[in-house]
Amino acid sequence: MKNIPYPGQPLTQIRECRSQETLRTLEISFEKFDLVTCDEFGYVFFDKDGAELLFNHLSLRCGRKSSTKTTNLSLERWSEIFRDTVLTVAKVDRLTHRAFIINMSGKSFRVKETKQMMEK
Secondary structure: OOOOOOOOOOOHHHHHOOOOEEEEEEEEHHOOOEEEEEEOOOOOOOOOHHHHHHHHHHHEEEEEOEEEEEOOOOOHHHHHEEEEEHHHHHHHHHOOOOOOOOOOOOOOOEEEEEHHHHHO
């Protein structure tokens, strides 16, 4: 499987395609990826329009292709990201359906590496 980066900020790209009326072309290409990873979900907060666009975009894959999400926020706190409780509930429902949820805890490896580097 090839690792094909999804260029740029995905939400910015989705908005640009919508304004250029090429959104469906972007969606078709997005649907073909074997695996999509949304890394560090929760570091960027969305306005209502952005949350809806991302919801629709990620919903294209539900039940069809694999997706992973990484986040430091519990699912209960996702309404902070999307600022819309109803949309958040729908998004969590779709993203967690038939999903494997892995809760990882522990100390940051970056902090550990930094401490080791400073001790040298």
